[in-house]
Amino acid sequence: MAYAANDMSSEAIAERTKPVGSVYTAKDLEGIVDTAAGGTGGEPAEPRSGEAVFNAACSACHATGAAGAPIKGDAAAWGPRVAQGRDTLVNHALNGFNAMPPRGACGNCSDEEIANAVDYMMDAI
Numbered sequence: 001m002a003y004a005a006n007d008m009s010s011e012a013i014a015e016r017t018k019p020v021g022s023v024y025t026a027k028d029l030e031g032i033v034d035t036a037a038g039g040t041g042g043e044p045a046e047p048r049s050g051e052a053v054f055n056a057a058c059s060a061c062h063a064t065g066a067a068g069a070p071i072k073g074d075a076a077a078w079g080p081r082v083a084q085g086r087d088t089l090v091n092h093a094l095n096g097f098n099a100m101p102p103r104g105a106c107g108n109c110s111d112e113e114i115a116n117a118v119d120y121m122m123d124a125i
Ligand code: HEC
Pocket: 053, 054, 057, 058, 059, 060, 061, 062, 066, 067, 068, 069, 070, 081, 084, 088, 089, 090, 092, 093, 097, 098, 099, 100, 101, 103, 104, 105, 106, 109, 114, 117, 118
């Protein structure tokens, strides 16, 4: 950023007088170093929220009852299932259970994203 030498605004003065070496912090360099080392330089994508996964991959059945799926928010339908414990529910969501397809047939959902979607449905009861 170029400032006229006679620019006396505090911003201009701060720019002219800031200490040498303050331009890059270690944090600024992290991405550059990662890239040089063969990394992508970026953070891995965040796992999608349970709501996002539900809307994309689960709602076709769990919002409508299609194929006999327990509907999100239907406490009577979910009660005995919840009683099995979260681990069993997540396991059935990952591996399939009767007419429930493995991962809700979501090919690009991670284990964590499927678990997020299960938690999202459990939160609705
Ligand atoms: C093609 C329809 C369909 C889709 C899509 C689907 N489900 Fe299901 N799901 C079912 C059906 C049907 C059942 C009931 C199976 C049974 O009890 O026999 C079920 C049951 C479940 C259960 C309860 C399992 C148990 O032990 O009682 C969970 C948890 C679940 N689904 C999670 C999910 C999640 C998470 C997604 C999205 C990633 C999803 N489902 C997508 C049809 C579907």
